Amino acid sequence: xxxxxxPQPPLAQLLRGLPETAARPYxxxxxxxxxxxxxxxxxxxxxxxxxxxxxxxxxxxxLSLRFGGRAPEGRGSAPAVEATGPPRLPAGEPATVVGxxxxxxxxxTLPREPAVVHVGTRAAVTGLEDRLAxxxxxxxxxxxxxxxPARLAAxxxxxxxxxxxxxxxxxxxxxxxxxx
Amino acid sequence: MAxxxxxxxxxxxxxxxxxxxxxxxxxxxxxxxxxxxxDIFQDTMxxxxxxxxxxxxxxxLGAWLRQIALSRCLMYLRSPWRRMCLHLEAEHLARGAAEAxxxxxxxxxxxxxxxxxxxxxxxxxxxxxxxxxxxGYSHEEIARAFGRSVSxxxxxxxxxxxxxxxxxxxxxxxxxxxxx
Numbered sequence: 001x002x003x004x005x006x007p008q009p010p011l012a013q014l015l016r017g018l019p020e021t022a023a024r025p026y027x028x029x030x031x032x033x034x035x036x037x038x039x040x041x042x043x044x045x046x047x048x049x050x051x052x053x054x055x056x057x058x059x060x061x062x063l064s065l066r067f068g069g070r071a072p073e074g075r076g077s078a079p080a081v082e083a084t085g086p087p088r089l090p091a092g093e094p095a096t097v098v099g100x101x102x103x104x105x106x107x108x109t110l111p112r113e114p115a116v117v118h119v120g121t122r123a124a125v126t127g128l129e130d131r132l133a134x135x136x137x138x139x140x141x142x143x144x145x146x147x148x149p150a151r152l153a154a155x156x157x158x159x160x161x162x163x164x165x166x167x168x169x170x171x172x173x174x175x176x177x178x179x180x
Numbered sequence: 181m182a183x184x185x186x187x188x189x190x191x192x193x194x195x196x197x198x199x200x201x202x203x204x205x206x207x208x209x210x211x212x213x214x215x216x217x218x219d220i221f222q223d224t225m226x227x228x229x230x231x232x233x234x235x236x237x238x239x240x241l242g243a244w245l246r247q248i249a250l251s252r253c254l255m256y257l258r259s260p261w262r263r264m265c266l267h268l269e270a271e272h273l274a275r276g277a278a279e280a281x282x283x284x285x286x287x288x289x290x291x292x293x294x295x296x297x298x299x300x301x302x303x304x305x306x307x308x309x310x311x312x313x314x315x316g317y318s319h320e321e322i323a324r325a326f327g328r329s330v331s332x333x334x335x336x337x338x339x340x341x342x343x344x345x346x347x348x349x350x351x352x353x354x355x356x357x358x359x360x
Contacts, residue, residue: 011344012313014294021201022287022295023208025221028193031200034222129260137255140324 053165056124059172103163110170121169128166135159181241185233192229199242200225203249209298210253210307220256224249250315254325257304297347301340308336309344 025031139155183191203224208217228245235244287295298306304326311317311325312333322333 011309011341014290015310015313018209018291018294019205019287021205022291023201023204023217025200025204026218028196028200031196031222031225032189035226038222038226126260133259134255136327137251137258140327141251144324 053168056121056169056172059175103167107163107167107170110174121173124169125166125173128162128169132159132162132166135162181232181235181237184229195241196225199228199245202242203245206246206249207253209295210250210310211256211303212299212306216256220249220252224252227252246315250311253307257307258326293348297344300347301343305336305340305343308333309340312337 026034135155135158139152139159142152142155181191181195184195200221204217204221207220207224208214211217211220224245227248231248235241298309301309308322308326311322312319317325319330319333319337323330326332
C-alpha cells in the first residue's frame with residue numbers, strides 16, 4: 001500500500017467520497033436462481049468438453065496419419081510451425097513450469113487467428129485461454145498468499161493440463177489450415 | 181457466519197443483503213458495463229459463499245469480499261477474450277460516459293459529474309485509478325496485479341488524471357450537474 005502521509009490529492013478525496021452503495025443488485029432469490037443455473041450449465045458443459053476433446057484428438061490423429069511422419073519432399077516452403085509441430089516434453093518428465101514454457105513458446109509462434117476460422121474450435125480456444133488466465137490469476141494470488149505447496153502444485157497441474165489442451169486444439173488448427 | 185457456512189439460507193441472505201450493494205457498486209465502477217458487472221458480481225458472490233469456511237476473520241468480511249471482487253475484475257480485464265475485444269472499447273467509450281457511469285436517484289450533482297468522468301475512462305485506466313486512489317495499492321502492486329510494468333501503471337494513472345482534469349475544466353456545451 002502506498003503511504004498516505006501527504007495530504008490527499010483532491011481526486012482521491014472525491015473518489016473516496018462517492019457512495020459505496022450506488023448500484024442495486026438483484027435480490028437473493030435471483031442470485032440463488034442464477035447460481036443454480038450456472039451449476040447446471042457447468043454440468044452440461046462437461047460432456048460437451050469431453051466430446052470436443054475426443055473429436056479433436058481423433059482429428060489430430062487422422063490428420064497426422066495422413067500428413068504426419070516424414071515430411072514429403074518439396075514442402076520446404078511450408079511454415080516453420082508445420083515443419084516442426086508442437087514440441088514434446090521428454091518422456092516421463094513431470095509437468096513442470098519449464099515444460100509448459102516450451103509449449104507456450106510454440107503456441108506464441110502461431111498466428112493469432114488461423115487462416116480459416118472455425119467457430120467451434122475458436123470457441124474452444126478462447127474458452128481455454130480464458131480458463132488459463134483465471135488459473136494464472138489464482139496461481140499469482142496463491143503465491144502472494146504463500147498458499148500450501150499442495151495447492152500450488154494442483155494449480156500448476158491444472159495449468160499444464162490447460163496448456164496441453166490448448167496446444168492440441170491449436171495444432172489441429174494448423175494441420176487443418178495446411179491441408180487446404 | 182457459522183450458520184451461513186452450514187448452508188443456512190436465511191443467514192446467507194442476511195450476508196447478501198448487507199454486502200451485495202457495495203460489491204456490485206465496486207465492480208460496476210471498474211468494469212462499467214452493467215451486464216458484465218452483473219456477471220462478475222455473480223461470480224464474486226458465489227466464490228465468497230464457497231470460500232466462506234476458509235475466511236479467517238483477520239479482516240472484516242466486507243474487505244475480504246472486496247478483494248475477491250477486485251481480483252475477479254482484474255481477471256476479466258486481463259482475460260485473452262477481453263484483450264481480443266479491445267478494439268471495441270473505443271467504440272464503447274464513444275457511446276458516451278452515460279452508459280458506463282453509475283448514478284441513482286438522490287445522487288448529488290458532483291457525484292454524477294465524477295461518475296460520468298470515470299465513465300469516460302477505459303476500464304483498465306479506471307481500475308488503475310480506483311486501485312491507486314481509493315484502495316491504496318502502490319504502482320508496484322498494480323503492475324503485479326496486471327502482469328505489467330510499473331511504468332504501465334504510472335502512465336495509465338497520469339493519462340487518466342489528465343483526462344479527468346480535462347473533463348472537469350469548464351467547456352461550452354457541456355452541462356455540469358454540480359451546483360455552484
